[in-house]
Amino acid sequence: xxxxxxxxxxxxxxxxxxxxxxxxxxxxxxxxxxxxxxxxxxxxxxxxxxxxxxxxxxxxxxxxxxxxxxxxxxxxxxxxxxxxxxxxxxxxxxxxxxxxxxxxxxxxxxxxxxxxxxxxxxxxxxxxxxxxxxxxxxxxxxxxxxxxxxxxxxxxxxxxxxxxxxxxxxxxxxxxxxxxxxxxxxxxxxxxxxxxxxxxxxxxxxxxxxxxxxxxxxxxxxxxxxxxxxxxxxxxxxxxxxxxxxxxxxxx
Amino acid sequence: xxxxxxxxxxxxxxxxxxxxxxxxxxxxxxxxxxxxxxxxxxxxxxxxxxxxxxxxxxxxxxxxxxxxxxxxxxxxxxxxxxxxxxxxxxxxxxxxxxxxxxxxxxxxxxxxxxxxxxxxxxxxxxxxxxxxxxxxxxxxxxxxxxxxxxxxxxxxxxxxxxxxxxxxxxxxxxxxxxxxxxxxxxxxxxxxxxxxxxxxxxxxxxxxxxxxxxxxxxxxxxxxxxxxxxxxxxxxxxxxxxxxxxxxxxxxxxxxxxxxxxxxxxxxxxxxxxxxxxxxxxxxxxxxxxxxxxxxxxxxxxxxxxxxxxxxxxx
Numbered sequence: 202x203x204x205x206x207x208x209x210x211x212x213x214x215x216x217x218x219x220x221x222x223x224x225x226x227x228x229x230x231x232x233x234x235x236x237x238x239x240x241x242x243x244x245x246x247x248x249x250x251x252x253x254x255x256x257x258x259x260x261x262x263x264x265x266x267x268x269x270x271x272x273x274x275x276x277x278x279x280x281x282x283x284x285x286x287x288x289x290x291x292x293x294x295x296x297x298x299x300x301x302x303x304x305x306x307x308x309x310x311x312x313x314x315x316x317x318x319x320x321x322x323x324x325x326x327x328x329x330x331x332x333x334x335x336x337x338x339x340x341x342x343x344x345x346x347x348x349x350x351x352x353x354x355x356x357x358x359x360x361x362x363x364x365x366x367x368x369x370x371x372x373x374x375x376x377x378x379x380x381x382x383x384x385x386x387x388x389x390x391x392x393x394x395x396x397x398x399x400x401x402x403x404x405x406x407x408x409x410x411x412x413x414x415x416x417x418x419x420x421x422x423x424x425x426x427x428x429x430x431x432x433x434x435x436x437x438x439x440x441x442x443x444x445x446x447x448x449x450x451x452x453x
Numbered sequence: 454x455x456x457x458x459x460x461x462x463x464x465x466x467x468x469x470x471x472x473x474x475x476x477x478x479x480x481x482x483x484x485x486x487x488x489x490x491x492x493x494x495x496x497x498x499x500x501x502x503x504x505x506x507x508x509x510x511x512x513x514x515x516x517x518x519x520x521x522x523x524x525x526x527x528x529x530x531x532x533x534x535x536x537x538x539x540x541x542x543x544x545x546x547x548x549x550x551x552x553x554x555x556x557x558x559x560x561x562x563x564x565x566x567x568x569x570x571x572x573x574x575x576x577x578x579x580x581x582x583x584x585x586x587x588x589x590x591x592x593x594x595x596x597x598x599x600x601x602x603x604x605x606x607x608x609x610x611x612x613x614x615x616x617x618x619x620x621x622x623x624x625x626x627x628x629x630x631x632x633x634x635x636x637x638x639x640x641x642x643x644x645x646x647x648x649x650x651x652x653x654x655x656x657x658x659x660x661x662x663x664x665x666x667x668x669x670x671x672x673x674x675x676x677x678x679x680x681x682x683x684x685x686x687x688x689x690x691x692x693x694x695x696x697x698x699x700x701x702x703x704x705x706x707x708x709x710x711x712x713x714x715x716x717x718x719x720x721x722x723x724x725x726x727x728x729x730x731x732x733x734x735x736x737x738x739x740x741x742x743x744x745x746x747x748x749x750x751x752x753x754x755x756x757x758x759x760x761x762x763x764x765x766x767x768x
Contacts, residue, residue: 253655260573287657297648304562310656313666359652366656 205269206400207252208230208371212266214247214256221247229417234392235430236415238408240447243421245404249372252402253289254282270370280376287314289433290363290399293405294375296355298362303339306347306358307371310366316373325365332398334391354382358392372393373403377410389414392436405452408448412436419445473659479684485528490527498585506745509738516732521739522739528718531727537736539743545619546747547714550687551709554622554629558680560627568635568665588632590640592638596696599625604697620708626693630683641675642668663683678758681726685751691716715744747756 205228209347214222222244222322225263237245241404249443251268254275267274275351287310291358298306305312307326316322326343332338333358337349363371374394380425392401392414405411411418412432419429428435437446446452470573514522517537525538568577604621608614614621645668653663669676691714699711700721713721719737727734 255651255655258654278551283657283659287655289657291651293648293651293655295648297646297652299649299652307657309666311652311655311659313653313662362656444582450518 205229206233206271207402208267209248209251210267210269212224212251212264212265212268214244214251214265216259217261221424222251223248225426227429229400229402229425231400232398233416234394234396234403234414237402237404237421238406238411238418238447239421239427240452241406245324245421248421249402249404252370252372253286253291255291257282287347287366288368289370289372290366290368292356292359292363292374292376293299295379296338296359298350298353298358299345300346300348302344303347303350303358304343307361307365309362314366316393317378325363329361329365330358331356332364332395334387334394335361350365351384353387356380356388357391360388360395366394369398370400372434373401373421375406378406385410404406407438420447422447475743504747506738506742510742512730513732513739517739523647526704528713529755530733531581531722531725535732535740538564539715539740541704542713542715543704543739544706545694545698546688546714546744548706548708548712548714549623549626549698549714550684552620553626553687553690554680554684557683561631561679561683562638564631564635565642566640567666567667569639570660570668572705577730584632584635586605587602587628590629590699592629592690592692593696595625595629596622596693599697601669611709615699615709615711617697617701617711618709619698621698622693622697623708625697626687626690629690629693632684632705633683634679637679638672639672640675641672644675645671660675666674674761675760678755681751681758685748685755688751689716689748691720695720715740715747719744 208228212222212225213220221319225234225248235269237248239245247256248331251264252270252275256262256264264276266448268276270285270288276350285347292338299309301309304326305328311322311325327336330339335354338354339345339358347355350358356379360371360376377388391408392403394405395401402409415432417429418432418435419440420435420439422443428441429441435444436448439448518573522537522539524540525536526540527536527538528541529536532732554597564580566578572580583599599621600617604616604618606612607621608616613621649667649671653667658666694714695717699712700713700717701711702713702718703710719740722734723736
């Protein structure tokens, strides 16, 4: 068993012959928020996508090492990738609601799992929308197209959509980089709330955001994990020179 | 072209005086005018064709009322006892076209989904040229294929099938418009942003679920446009039905019987010995106008769907 909710052990990832992630070992305790920071192209999104095996869809990708979810290697033989993804929700950089109604967006994850109990679906949709702090804004318009919502609302809808299938881990890939400051603040507040129930990994370019929302922060550079520490330590007292240079804005 | 040749010495001169900009200016405006004339050709052609159709069919409608044309149930302009109801031709056209759609839509969409969502690049590279070849086969070849190969084959399974019938050319026409449905639908499917697919996969959806419940509905308007365009192509198709459908105008929706379509009738009259200017001769213009209106409406619908599709952020 692993002490951590999710963990990577000596994970390397190759696109063809190029190593995008080099020997990364990192663990995330349950109900904590871990922020992953680093300059563009450092592999942080690739790293995040290890946990729901979204890298599988790219041709010519090879993963070495172990990625553990609840102590079990999700890259082991016989693991069904769909099952992994049901337990690990993901929120993307740009809101990507389906061109369906608000209700159907949130219900989608249930429907593809063959859930047909109408009452159960309605209750779950309401719960997920409440968790995503969107319920009050949309409860009278559940039949409206999700595309009619504002960008910030769409992103919270995508969070609700991910939460509806009751994952235990939520991956967020720069979830508020495409949003205005107010929507951004709402998402950050939400992350604080969600932490009580979920384990969260968040990739962000915004160091203030990392400092505000996360318990632990990992700094990636050129596919390597340079430093991983409690957030307040990493930002006030970085051990590595590269980390210091990055968080003080000297490169990246 | 001559104008251009004359213009060049002048432009050379002005270069000699060091005035470079006018050279560019003159050639530029000359090319602009030439291109504009080219564009006008298509406009004038359309207007000319419409004028001919309208004028000639005026002579027709002077003798036959529009009501009779649209409601009579027999079409026998070449017989001694003449009837001028377009319904049999219309039913023949719609029957063969619908059979074509029944073949091409399910097959075409399946191929489009396969090519867009499943096929890896090397496979797509092999399949696509074959579809292009299908689109490039002359329709006369399709026509003989329907008459001499498919009909005898079908007769082994359907004993009542007439030698000329609606079924066989309909099926072959479906194969003919298959590339159209496939390639336009595939374009629409590929235009669906990958972020939507990722959203589905991230929720644990399978490839089939993502393809059918996210990508397909997102591309639906583009797919509808492709289907209507294909229908319009089938309605206008001539050679296959002229050869294999039997040229027998009758108001029926039985695919096993011979029928005639609007296009096939026009062929029949144009190549026959119908005297120029006679009422029978003028019928082809009335039929042509009806055909024109029909395909025009279909194209407009397709165009409008495509437009709203583009406005909605599709591809």
